[in-house]
Amino acid sequence: MRTVVVCDIYGLGGFALSPGMLTLAEKIKWLGENFVVLGPYNQTEWEAAAAVLAKRPESDLLGIIGYSLGANNAVQLAARLHRKVDYLAGIQASYWGAGVSWSGTIMVPPNVEYALGIYNPSFISTFGLGYARFATPAAYKGTLRLVTTRDLHWDVDNDTGIHGLILRELKRLGDSA
Secondary structure, eight states: OOOEEEEEEOOTTGGGTOTHHHHHHHHHHTTOTTEEEEEEEOGGGHHHHHHHHHTSOTTSEEEEEEETHHHHHHHHHHHHOSSOBSEEEEESBOTTSTTBOTTSEEEOOTTBSEEEEEEOSOHHHHTTTTTBEEEOOTTOOSEEEEEEOOOOTTTGGGOHHHHHHHHHHHHHHHHHO
């Protein structure tokens, strides 16, 4: 069974403003002995996280999960890697963060096999903080799944339904390895 390495990235303010990311990291560790969690990293530390992931053995399956600005930076991290990223999840990426077009989309890089974008389609209810959504270029070969939520931005990192969705997908990835 292959190792699944998951990089977990907080939103702005780290643990103080996104404690659910630490909870999610702990839940991922319970998926099995082949799951390794790196972080949670502060959202400004995504380049350091990229350097750590880049050094992982080629046989490892790579996953990246980010919340808020951490979701924006998770996409930047995936783009920085010169290898396949098996799983990328963004929980309410911020319209005000890196990589967002004027229309509110963030392009998933072509090296990502599967991307999950969870967003709130109401700009007003999140003031844009959870509004940005993933998109893919025309030649994208992977899978993009978009999930809408009405969660307010400051609550969504603790949403057990979202945690369950991510955990089920990671478990499926680990079981297929």
